[in-house]
Amino acid sequence: MVSLFESQASRPLADRLRPAKLDEVVGQGHLFGDDGPITRMIKTGRVPSVILWGPPGCGKTTLARLMADVADMAFEPLSAIFSGVADLRKVFDRAKGRRATGASTLLFIDEIHRFNKAQQDSFLPFVEDGTITLIGATTENPSFELNAALLSRCQVLVLKRLDDPGLDELLVRAEKEMGFELPLSPEARITLRAMADGDGRYLLNLAEELFLLPPSEEGPLGVAELSRIVQKRVPLYDKGDDGHYNLISALHKSVRGSDPDAALYWFNRMLAGGEDPKFLARRITRMAVEDIGLADPQAQQICVGAWEAYERLGSPEGELALAQAVIYLALAPKSNAGYTAYKRSLKVARDTGSLMPPAHILNAPTKLMKEIGYGTGYAYDHDQEDGFSGQNYFPDGMRRQNFYEPVERGFERDLKKRTEYFDRLRRERQKQRGED
Template sequence: MTDLFQSAGLESGAPRPLADRLRPQSLDEVVGQDHLLGPAGPLGRMVAQKRLSSIVLWGPPGVGKTTIARLLADEAGLEFDAISAVFSGVADLKKAFDRARARRAAGKGTLLFVDEIHRFNRAQQDGFLPVVEEGVVTLVGATTENPSFELNAALLSRCQVMVLKRLDAEAMEKLLARAERLEGRELPLTPDAREGLIAMADGDGRYLLNLAEEVLALQPDAPLGLADLSGVLQRRAPVYDKDREEHYNLISALHKSVRGSDPDAALYWLARMLAGGEDPLYLARRIVRMANEDIGLADPTAVHAALAAKDVYDFLGSPEGELALAQAVVHLASAPKSNAVYTAWKAAQRAAKETGSLMPPKHILNAPTRLMKEEGYGKGYRYDHDVEGGVSGQNYFPEEMERPRFYAPKDVGREAAIKERLERWGKLRT
């Protein structure tokens, strides 16, 4: 099998990176993706049946997307042709399609691997449709982004999406063991440092092997401890794009952790976002939203705590101001929860749209002119402050409108007292 190293035009005797030398030569050597490649997995079944359809491989970096595509081509007896959407345009696509048509005429099929397929624009993606439908190519696209957001619906309808998992510690340990067997020696690391090396790679197998190669090149007198390892290697930056799916996944996790009254989880996701480079003021705005949407009048101080955190961050900046955001998140996660005002406001907005331009009842209208008084404006109005208890019980909705109930306070926090008052006042209205 021609590997990536040889296809790049390099001599077989030239130095090769460890990750390339350990590249799997068969699908059963791929680690961490048994849910796809195992006998019961969708790709495993395709290979067993010698039937390969167009697919999109979606997963984080360094989990084997390119390798799997190449091995699928071998298993299916197809010519492997690869392009990258980062470096290719319409002309490159046309050349790839022409090569595939020529192979087809000679009785040979083509697996066209498109790396970073989400980088192609909508028009370029549409260019794949006829060659996929006609069977000119079996398309295997690879993407780190959510295909439902980044790929045309028409293209998605012609491909199966296969989700590759971030490599777990067990899969990463298998890679390290293979590296040690290939090199004929163990990594000079203490057990804690070995775990730390895996943590540094953050689920990226390729990056893990690059780190392992650096460690093997060190040849220290004694095994490196965790502190030593941190001093000589650079931890992999967290996978986080502030304008892509990871951003929305993590803010959703933070919001739902607060709503679910789990301050520990909320702090974790807040820390993850800040470590990924998220704008702290974006987080402050979302925390204010959480205070209004999920806590509301169950704890009216929550929104003040959220706004104060924003002000503190404005004043101190990073990293000191981040503590104020953490404090607000813990306050909100620990507070009693009520979305009663949130749902009441949504219901009131719907009612306002449905009832058009109904006038308020005349008794609550001011009557600054004689004509308005003659028309009954203000007639029968009772000044609530002059009534015993301070509530007159009059109707304040349009006369043509049946009285709705939007706000239903909950029996939590300070809203419990509000509920009791409203129930007492509601009896006056009936």
């Protein structure tokens, strides 16, 4: 027979340190503040259906259990990975039985985004009529992974990755539980927290390995010794999920914000997560044409050149070429004037349908075309003294549009002077021709 002490010892450290009360939850103060959503639920004594969205190891499962305890509800946990409709039906039947006796049921679904649309829809009538209160946990963006109908019936609470003080609090609790301190130097302790990458459960699993080490006569472990003993947590990054889009957005906005250091950080975060460098090459080229444009026409050439260099060099040397392109883009003058002009002109082109070009700029390769006026009145610009005729090139009956508005930065400063010069000449020619 297993004794109580043996049973306790066999439980993982992370499980033994699982909070028993809501005020023991670490790192989620935004949910437990004076006006936090969890605080409001406790005060009212009512737990609504909720989606808990956050990274691994931030306490989603624990929080769901504690919310059930606070509301005095039966806790029914299921994993979407291992459960199906048959399992759900059993839970719904038990919940109906409890409801008949006046008791409530909290159904917790871990990895709820793994359920397909039909499985998610199966919750709806039971959530609607109050048979169950649903708490779903997900590491994926609910906006993309959960049905709109289900989302409309649930409040989404966002849990944060644990910060450094929160991780250190877990280590202090672990040391109190074990009765002795971790055999780490101050620097190694900092490194251990960094290795966990915000995942409290992973941190406690690493700490448990260190607690089992035999005492060393050489003193606390340093950073190098620690790195040999335990493995750093692989960064959270899935090329198809929300994290992918968050990081590329961070890279793009860092470049746009002219911060080469932040841009390099996000660039390398994506590479460290396994991103395809060719995807990054494509995206930085897009940054060149969208956010720099003609303020520095060379930026696009630099990006294409870095892309070609990567394809010729391969990894890891080729990534340096892409990194240099990122630095160049971040420090280049910025203008989205070309991008804005493209979008404006595209909208007008679509809205105006099939308007013909004015007859004077149409070629007339046949006699009939000449007879109906194709090419009549066309002024050959090279024949003008200043090489500019100022004729109208928009469709007849359509007012002249001003799509491109260069900025006073970089090379576009020169282009602005040119557009203003041609605008002035155009007005002079129109006045000479008696046009408005």
